[in-house]
Amino acid sequence: MTGKITLLLIFILCVYGAKAQVADTTQQYDIFYSSPKTYELAGVRAVGGGENYDEDYLAQMAGLSIGMAVQIPGETITRAIKRLYGHGIFSDVSIAIDKIEGDKVYLALYIKERHKLSKINYVGLKKAEENKIKEKMNLLPGAQVTDLMKSNLKMQIEKYLKEKGYYNTNIRIIQRDDPDHSNFVILDAIVEKHNKIKIDEIIITGNKLMKDGRLKGAMKKTKEKSLRNFFKSANYIEKNYDEDKFLLVDKYNEKGFRDAVILSDSVVQISPKRVKIYIDVQEGNKYYFNNITWVGNTIYGSDVLSDVLNIKKGDVYNSKYLEERMTSDDDAVSNLYQNNGYLFSRLVPVETISGEDSINLEVRVVEGPQATINKVIIKGNNRTHEHVIRRELYVYPGELFSREDIIRSARELANMGHFDPEQIKPDLANVNAEAGTADVVFGLVEKANDKIELSGGWGAGMIIGSVGLTFTNFSIRNIFNWDSYRPLPQGDGQTFSLKAQTNGKYYTSFSLSFREPWLGGRKPNSLSVSLYFSRQTGYSSSYRNSYYMSNTSQMYDSRQLMLTYGLSVGLGRRINWPDNWFTMYNEISFQRYQLKNWPYYIFSDGNSNNLSIATVIKRSSIDNPLFTRMGSEFTFSLTLTPPYSLFSNRHFEAEKDQVKYRWIEYHKWKFSGKIFMPLTRSEKRPLVLYASAQYGYLGYYDKNKKSPFEGFEMGGDGMSGYSLYGREYVGLRGYENGSLTNAGSSFIAPKSSDASLYSKFTMELRYPISLAQSATIYALGFLEAGNSWYELKDFEPFNLYRSAGVGLRVFLPMFGLLGIDWGYGFDDVPGRSGAGGSQFHFVLGQEF
Structure with missing residues (x-):
């Protein structure tokens, strides 16, 4: 009733105000509240700011229609004013009598439109902070500016800054007219952030059986300022603190203190920049699991379920571990059912206290039907x-x-x-x-995984450039279907790669490869084909005998020539034994080396041929090829050539090198094991431990016909700008490229020989910076050790060159894997002064 009287008073005031405004053109009308009269509404006219609106539309908004009965004074006018205010677009509304003719009345609507938003200026905020607040408010130009809008803007800024640790903020919202647009205003949000609030100390009382350090460590984001937390933020953020209190209680629950609670806590500001946190806990008794029973299980016996649960009578009560073994872990009890079709199964644990420190656990199983x-x-x-x-x-x-x-x-x-x-x-x-x-x-969200490689490097005293194209979703069957070109036919998951590398006259190589992962389309049998060719010339004798030559065109000697041709064909398939994570790949390959006046090889003129067969057995269970969180990858390979020396009665010790190495022979064994383990439970930012071990051995059938090819060159980044002949590069950061080749041998190996044996061990901690589709970026710290030997008899498993360092990896869809590492080699390399120490290494399309 009070509201109605107020509106009627407003109406009366508006009427008299209107009469004063139109006194010169309208007649004065006597209106008495005690004796209202009823009129027929004959017209509605907009006055003031309402002239920007269609009069019929305004009347409709007010609930007025021509011909309707209007009592003056009365509820119709009151409701009309309320309805116009209710739309939220007018700051002032009044209705006056325009004129009365007999029993007909004409009304005038006096309306003042609210200001509209032109823009918001943020003063005192960083661009990133400004963008975050814009996302939360989503205020668009043209929106009606109200006191509520300004209040919400201030509240959102204050809330966001508190989440970042700024509690001593001063925020002002100032409204001013936009000089360029009528009825538009600009809002200036002026923010004084001051300093973040730091946690000076966390004081925990009431804990007798759990140490302060363990409880403080349980709180992930609430840390006091100390040397122990030197690399962690000590900012006080209320939201993080509220979450961490639950983690503190969870830590008690993990250690058997089922009844532990926080009795009280307080945050006391001791200075403009510091707070102290006081937490009083009640630990309660420490509990142990007692009897564990299963009810309702018919598919699996109680003994089977208890074995999977992996909790025994007498174990310390741990609510977190119980939940993991029930539902969270990959081999949890619930997954035993869900992996056998029981999608609708449920496990309901019921705990009862027995005595002072024992928990009886009854698990009620609702199996339901198979799905x-x-x-x-x-x-x-x-x-x-x-x-x-x-x-x-x-x-x-x-x-x-x-x-x-x-x-x-x-x-x-x-x-x-x-x-x-x-x-x-x-x-x-x-x-x-x-x-x-x-x-x-x-x-699924498709990503561009075709790669373009444009790179340059420095090798053999000159610049080497390469260009490569890799199409990883190629479709050879649509090669004549022009509608499928985007820009090449794609969609069948095939891989097609082209690469060229050159530094001009000295070195040129070309390679082409194709892989079909499902040959025939029915079974996961892969087909791989690759072709390659390289041409390189030698250094001139004058260059080899001088430390510096100003005319680089005289560096190489075109009369010294080595040509390499290669072809390989491979078939791979998935195998289900010992489990279905295994694959097997078999390959036959042929390389031909043609030499002319080549001084870097065992003989300088002639040909060498390499016909080999390789088998690779691999077990891979990694979860993600770009940033692997968990899983493992083990690879064993054996490559061998026909044992020509066993089929021949020749004594190769006396044979000329051109005859001895016309068909080279060897057997090559390699093993690689990689393990990935998450150290934190965060899915978005997990800290991952990566460990690997690698071994390689190049053997021979006849020691007088030991292969000069297919050996190992160790050290550095594991890449080379060019290759003098077939060899395998093994990186070991912290040392120069190739500096650890035969470094463990007891004698100086032949100058042209690579290592026949190597071992390498790596341990890395990896932390993701970005896992977005546009770029996968992670930082790493590593420890590495390895060595290589010329003969098997020289092998010393603990004689290793050690290094440590940090690095960064960036995977870009168009360019593949890029990276940089800084490593420090701790050990001196005999005969290679400066090979260790501080070294920078670059990664392009490969891992160490």
Whole structure:
């Protein structure tokens, strides 16, 4: 009632105000509240700011229509004013009698429109901070400016800055007219951030059985300023502190203190820049698991479920570990059911206290019916053909539901390289418990993974340039289908690569390769074909005998020539033994080396041929090829040539080198093991430990016919600008390229010989900086050790050259893997002064 009286008073004041404004053109009307009269509304006229609006539209907004009965004074006018205010676009509204003719009334609407927003100026904020606040507010030019809008803007700025640790802020919102636009205003948000609030000390009381350091360490983002936390932020952020209090209690729960609680806590500001945090805890008793029973299980026996749960009577009570073993871990109890079709199964743990320190655990199992997969839906593949995706999946319509198979399918899709692995999130849709069916949805985001390589380097005293093109989603069957070119035919998952490298007259090489991952399209049998050619000339004798030559055109001697031709064909397939993570690859290859006046080889004129067969067995369970969080990769390979010396009665010790090495022979054994382990549970920013071990050995059938090719060159970045002949480069950071070749041998090996044996060990800590589709970036710190030997008898497993350092890796879709490392080699290399120490290494398209 009070509201109605107020509105009527406003109406009366507006009427008299209106009469004063139109006194010269309108007649004075006597209106009495005690004796209202009813009129027919004959017209509505807009006055003031309302002239910018259509009068019929304004009348409709007010709920007025021509011909309606209007009581003056009365509820109709009151409601009309309220409705116009309710639209939120007018700052002032009044209704007056324009004129009265008999029983008809004409009304005038006096309206003042609210100011509109032109723009917001942020003063005192960084550009990134400004953008974050704009995202939260989403205020667009033309929006009506209200006191509520300005209040919300101030509140959002204050809230955002508190999340960043700024609590002593002063924020003012100033409104001013826009000189360029009528009825538009500019808002200036003036922010004085001052300093962030730091945590001076965290004081914990009431803890008798848990030390302060362990409890403070449980809080991930709330740290006091100390040497122990030198590299961690000590900013006080209320949101982080609230979350960390739960983590502190969780730490108690992990150690058996099931009843632990925080009795009280307070944050006391001791200076404009510092606060102290006081936390009082009550630990309660330490509990242990007692009897563990299972109820409702018919598919699996209680003993089987208890073995999977892996909690025994007498173990310290740990709520976090219990939850992990029930549902979270890959081999949790719930997954035992879900991997066998029981999608709708549930586990309900019921805890009861027995005595003072024991917990009886009863797990109630609701198994439910088995579920089958109704549909497998693939979304987001704009370039890759659907059959290429489906052949990598381990889930099929009509099969029993299996969580393990869904995870495996997502992992295979990530390793294809055509999709952003960070955005492959399999989901369920149309889950029908009554019918026992569910759809599996794979939402994919395709990424550009074709690579263009344009690089330059320095080798052999000259600049070396290379250009390469790699198309990883090629489609050879559509090569004559011009509509499929984008810019080349793609979508079938084939890989086509071209590369050229040259420094002009001295060195030139070309290579071409093609890989079909599903030969025939029915089975995952791969076909690989590669061709390559290289041509290189030698140094002139005058250059070799001088330290410096001003005329570089005289560096090389075109009369010294080495040509290399190569062809390889390989077939790979997946094998299911010992498990289905294994693949086997077999390859036959041929290389021919033609020498003319070549002084760097065992003989200078003639030909060498290398016909070899290789077998590679690999087990890979990594989850992501770009930034691997978990899994392992083990590779064993054996490459061998026919044992020509065993089929011949010749004594090669007396043979000329041209005859001895016409057909080279060897057997080459290699092993590589890599393990990835997350050290934190964060999915977005996990700290990952990477460890690897590598071995290589080049053997011979006849010691007088030992192969001069296929040996190992060790040290540095593992790359070379050019290759004098067939060899394998093994990087070891912290040392110069090639400086550790035969460094462990007990005698000086022949000048032209590479190492026949090497071992290498690496340990890295990797931390992701960006896992976006546009660029995968991570930083690393490493420890590395390795050595190489000329003969097997020289092998000393603990005689290793050690190094440590830091590095950065950047994976760009168009350029592949790029990186830089700084390493420090700790050990001196005999005969190679300065080979160790501080070294920078560059990575291009490879890993160490």
